[in-house]
Amino acid sequence: DIQMTQSPSTLSASVGDSVTITCRASQSISGWLAWYQQKSRKAPKLLIYKASTLESGVPSRFSGSGSGTEFTLTISSLQPDDFATYYCQQYNIYSPWTFGQGTKVEIK
């Protein structure tokens, strides 16, 4: 099975900061990587798919990059609404849909 490892587990930042979350796959996933935001264990919200494509309606301060086994989510100029937990998710035909363990972005 493909394992997804996110870092850091917790990130403390201030409004206006730029933050980056990393997600590493145990083997290449060819760009099938999505990022989700979850607040207070409510329904997750899709932010980015195919590693770097912004979902409709998601603010442009969110961006994703990466390929192969290493991917990043960057939030430029953190807003109060962005304090939440973020998850990466991979898709591979042989090991479908694994989530990372999550990164909590909290107020510094």
Added chain:
Amino acid sequence: EVKLVESGGGLVKPGGSLRLSCAASGFTFSSHSMNWVRQAPGKGLEWVSSITSTSNYIYTADSVKGRFTISRDNANNSLFLQMNSLRADDTAVYFCARGSSQTRAFDIWGQGTMVTVSS
């Protein structure tokens, strides 16, 4: 409005069974793959099972294989998860989520239904 609403959660004893439902509205249900994802208390998201639009392919996580069965009724815009031989570590909020064949991501999620397995 595109919407997914889960139901059927509750308290069940170890070894018991439960059937979750997910009612879809606001989109062409029969055109989308569908998924179940769970979240145990204090833990992260765990993919459980997925079913293609015509039910021709089903994928299930090893942690529930042989105990949980996903199914769907396209005529009634509904998704199901039959859960048998439930264990304490199945305690979680269960979310249904719409899949995208183009992106392989889950773009619409329900609010979840809580399943508690306890004696």
